[in-house]
Amino acid sequence: MAPPRQRPGAASSSSSAPLPPLSIDPSVLLSDAISFSGTFPITIGANTILHPRCKLNSTEGPIIVGSNCIVSEKTQLIAPDADGLVLGDYVLVEVNCTIHAARIGEGTSVEVGAKLGKACRIGNNCTLSPLSTVPDGEVLPDYTVLYGETHRRLDISNTAAARNETLLAHIDCLKKLLPNKAEKYNR
């Protein structure tokens, strides 16, 4: 049942594998060589940026990415099960992350190389510092900061709004820099 996974880096439009059903907002910036695979639908909200070579795999379930998100290079978003993977709004996913989570809350930033275990649920406005790992099935409450080896603390700095604004500025900047190849994925 599972369709063959696309080779990484192969432009989807030229690939022989069928794309999963995509429902992508017209304001989304889709870069070159994004890999969409799987059979479940993939939904992407308004004003979101997908960097080149990020991989969205909906073999096991649907993927929903909210609005005003950034998904960086070499990051894999893999739906864990039929309930799918939901990214809230204002989610920043940095380079080289592996995300197998069930839910990532609004305003969360997942930094470089973080690994999110299967079906874990991340709350709103969390920060996962570089190279941190979240075990399978873990539930992180809102405003959790994961840092160091296994340290956690609650973020009471009240900077969530400021970070969302920074993210918007970041998106504006990327929209000027990255070429939009959205037409390649229209089928």
Next chain:
Amino acid sequence: MSSPFPYIHISCPCNEERPQLMAVDSARPISPTKSPTKRDPSVGLPDPQTPVQRRGLQPAVSFGTAGSSNGDDDENLEDEDGENNFDPRDPRAAFSLFPIENLLYCEDCHQIRCPRCVQDEIVCWYCPSCLFEVPSSTVKSDGNRCTRNCYLCPICTALLVVMPVTHSPAGTASDTPIGPFNLFCSHCHWTTSDLQPPIQLEKPTSISAQLAKLSASPQDAEFARLKQHYAQQLGNAQEDFANSPAALTRLMGLYAGLGTGGAGRKGRGVKKLEMKEIDRPREVAEEREMDAVERLAKAGLDATTNTKQRISQPHEPRFLTELKPVAVLLRTKRSKRCRACRHILVKPESKVQTTRFRIRLVALNYIPSVGIKRLDPSITLTSLIPHKTHRFLLTVTNPLFDPISVSLLTPRFTPGTEYPSRVTILCPEFEVGANTDVWDDALMSTKPAIPAMTTGATSAGTPRGGDARLETVYEQKRNYTSVVIEVVPPEIPDSRETRIRDDRLLEIPIFVRVEFEAEVDRDDDDASGALSKPSLSLNTSAGTAGGAASSASSAAGNPLARERVEYSYWCVVGIGRVGDPVEGVVASEPNTPVRTPVGTPVKAPRTPGVAKTPLRSVRS
């Protein structure tokens, strides 16, 4: 030693109980007029345990490439002393073993210098975060922390940034952000507003000054109280401390009084300064303690600091809400001097921003380095198989611009343990090419010296069956040569004693002796000895190696005199750990006697165990 296998540590000569200045002579050119230097016995001594000797070779062949008959006589005189083997398990040895990367080389002493025998001098203090150089007077007055705007997060030790407390919407953001400000950790999102009471600053600059005003912990008040008390007492006795001859006599009197057990206090008109202790050294406020207990009951253990955080802060905070931002510790740039001759070995550029060095005499550029790797990739270094012959490739790399001839000596059995392993270097003498330009080798045709050298080594080594390549130089390239070393570990029982002494750790001491021809040092005052040398070395080296002989003869004709220089050091090769015996592997060669036969005095079994190894006697 905790480093992963294999490791090679070089023994700095400072581990021997000889005066450093005497050891200086060791690297001097051998001259027949000079008396043998301190290092000479260990250099040229035909150890009964060396494999070369066991094979029945003449000492003149194995060691005497440059040694004269004169040297041989001296060697015989000192021969009865069998204590020349370097024992890596000797307690004293551990202080002097360093990887070659950690070693420096003194050009004037011609000697390796380890971190123990160099002297550090601070060139400058600087903040690693803002790279601002801090003058030493400020360090003395204000402490060794950055006094500008560099602060670290007390939670995760990342650098803090200044942020306005109230977030102004993007539309209204003006060029100058409006206060108040707090310090924000962009890694773990800690801010100074999290504190109780929150620290908020009016200005985004000169943070240290603002924080200094804010910090008024009970500890600070206590310190101020103590300081005032003692300053008052000091003020009463101020006239005694005036910079006068009387004050000096008084001080000297104090010391004299200490020396004679208080008897010096009477008479002589010496007045001892009487200081009164403060009445209540520490004030404990009852309410504050109760408050802390209540807070702990409310917030739980998660709100308390860990030991590291408590120690790192002067006011010993108990709760996370009491932590303060920590100013960045300053770092230093240091120059290093040789302790023996006071010459500078390392001198960094005094500007903080540059990472260059003005002087940097690292040992890697001066002494040939030894490397080791497995010849058979199936060997697992952490569990060597007892009774099996493990072959390793020992590579000597030459950093010098002159070709060198190398002799490697090793005890036949590893010393310092009750379970010695048998070690054989199959080709202990060989040549290593000069460290010439990489392209020289490629542009020139093949060197004729290499085959000549190889045959010479074959004749020197005992003919044995098997691969001829293993018997001779295994590989020879531009500036490195590899030879084969065979190790046969013994069977070691897994008992408590062997674990305590770590008998399974297999360390092989190897004595590396290097000879080469170098241009005569013009500063060398010992000119006569230097001049008489080339002819001598020409005679002795002619028979051994073709390459060396040709270079020597060309040097003899050269008006620019060249001299024979030798250098030697002990190194310790940590090969690995001996594993459990494996079925089917029996002693393949007649090498199993753990106890050596009678008549071959090997030092190791006589002094078993690292704890019982006596310190080497001082040789005058």
